[in-house]
Each structure stands twice: as C-alpha cells, then as structure tokens.
Amino acid sequence: MPSLGRLHLITDTRPGRDPLAVVRAALSAARAELVVQVRVEDSATDREAYDLARRVLALCTSYGASCLVNDRLHVALAVGAAGGHVGADDLPVAAARRVLGPTGVLGATARAPGTAGEAVAAGASYLGVGPCHTTSTKTGLPDPIGPAGVRAVVDAVDVPVIAIGGVTAARVPALRAAGAYGVAVVGAVSAAADPALATAALIEALTC
Ligand SMILES: Cc1ncc(COP(=O)(O)OP(=O)(O)O)c(N)n1
Ligand SMILES: Cc1nc(C(=O)O)sc1CCOP(=O)(O)O
Numbered sequence: 384m385p386s387l388g389r390l391h392l393i394t395d396t397r398p399g400r401d402p403l404a405v406v407r408a409a410l411s412a413a414r415a416e417l418v419v420q421v422r423v424e425d426s427a428t429d430r431e432a433y434d435l436a437r438r439v440l441a442l443c444t445s446y447g448a449s450c451l452v453n454d455r456l457h458v459a460l461a462v463g464a465a466g467g468h469v470g471a472d473d474l475p476v477a478a479a480r481r482v483l484g485p486t487g488v489l490g491a492t493a494r495a496p497g498t499a500g501e502a503v504a505a506g507a508s509y510l511g512v513g514p515c516h517t518t519s520t521k522t523g524l525p526d527p528i529g530p531a532g533v534r535a536v537v538d539a540v541d542v543p544v545i546a547i548g549g550v551t552a553a554r555v556p557a558l559r560a561a562g563a564y565g566v567a568v569v570g571a572v573s574a575a576a577d578p579a580l581a582t583a584a585l586i587e588a589l590t591c
C-alpha cells in the first residue's frame with residue numbers, strides 16, 4: 384500500500400463552488416503530498432460523481448498525488464482511484480474492504496476509541512477522526528472532540544489518524560501534538576481567497 388499523504392483535501396461541491404479549480408490550485412502547491420478525496424452531495428448522481436472523480440484523478444495523477452472517493456466505492460473502482468472513505472451511513476468497513484480488495488486505501492470515520500478499534504480490526508487503513516472543531520461544511524455532527532478526543536483515538540489504534548472538522552493551519556500544531564498523522568479539510572482551502580497559498584500554509588504546518 385502506498386504511504387498516505389498528510390493533507391487530505393475534500394472536494395466542496397456545494398452550489399457555487401468550483402471543485403476542479405480548487406483541486407488544481409491545491410495540487411500546484413502540495414503536489415504529491417496531497418490526497419484528494421472526491422466527495423459529492425448525496426443528491427448527486429453516480430454519473431456526476433464518476434465524471435468529477437475521473438477529472439480529479441487525472442489531475443492527481445499528473446502530480447503523483449493520490450485520489451480517494453468518499454462513500455461510493457463503485458465509483459472509486461470504476462475510475463481506478465487509490466481507494467475510498469466510509470462512515471456510519473455507508474458500507475460497513477469489512478464490506479468496504481471486500482469491495483476494495485486487500486491493497487486499496489480504506490478510510491473510516493471514527494469518533495471514539497471503541498469504534499476506532501473496531502474499524503481497524505475490520506480493515507480500515509486510516510481513520511478520519513472528528514469533528515475536531517466546529518464546522519460549517521457539514522450539519523448534524525456531534526459536538527467537537529478537540530485535540531483531546533483525537534489523542535484518545537490515536538492512543539487506541541495503530542493506523543494513521545486524519546483529523547477533520549474546522550481544521551485550519553493555525554489549529555494543526557495542536558492536532559499534531561495530539562498524535563494526528565494528518566488533517567482533512569474542506570473550507571480551509573476551498574473558501575480561501577488564495578487556495579494555493581492556503582494549501583502551502585497547511586503543508587508547512589504539517590511538515591515543519
Ligand atoms: C478523512 C475523512 N474523515 C471523515 C469523513 C466523514 O465521512 P462520513 O462520516 O461518511 O461522512 P460524509 O463525508 O460521507 O458525509 C470524511 N469524508 N473524510
Ligand atoms: C465531511 C466532514 N466530516 C466530518 C466529520 O467529523 O465526520 S467534518 C466534515 C467537514 C469538514 O469540513 P471543514 O474542513 O470545512 O470543516
């Protein structure tokens with residue numbers, strides 16, 4: 384399995400966004416250090432998800448970066464992405480592992496040590512852990528767990544923990560100190576005035 388990048392950019396496909404332009408800008412700054420997770424609205428069709436994933440994968444490939452697909456593992460397989468990410472409303476982790484096979488990158492959402500351990504035992508190769516801070520990108524989430532919540536999961540598992548939810552470059556040091564291997568962001572890059580500059584700041588915070 385290839386080594387996992389530390390900065391995961393999740394596509395923002397809410398109305399009025401231009402996810403491909405943001406991905407291009409982020410790749411120009413982070414290059415092979417970036418993982419792009421293609422995430423579409425639940426209302427998007429499989430064809431829309433497939434078309435976006437195909438385009439994102441082509442961009443990632445030209446920079447040596449990895450591409451994952453959120454939720455829709457058949458789309459991940461169809462485009463030839465490196466893997467996918469599942470959460471509580473998606474395929475169970477063990478089923479997702481069967482779909483992706485033994486070498487696919489499989490992320491699973493975990494919010495507490497118990498479920499984190501179960502996800503790893505079922506075949507997750509990394510965990511998305513959060514929400515670390517308040518986010519305006521997704522509704523219906525539990526209260527933020529903060530760096531201490533991330534630390535609790537890190538201490539329980541032996542796979543990389545990717546902290547998610549309200550992550551900014553300024554918040555990265557505390558998350559790293561809590562043991563996070565990397566971070567996943569939507570707004571910190573997608574809503575930035577200069578997405579390339581925002582990506583560079585996140586990479587600097589993750590690698591300094
Ligand atoms: C890296 C990472 N962590 C968590 C999530 C959230 O996944 P999930 O809980 O399935 O929620 P949706 O993103 O599908 O709404 C993620 N996508 N990536
Ligand atoms: C898609 C998603 N999942 C989360 C979780 O905690 O499971 S938080 C989140 C949104 C992350 O966006 P932003 O970086 O703009 O806060």
Ligand SMILES: [Mg+2]
Nearest residue numbers: 454469470473
């Ligand atoms: Mg999901």
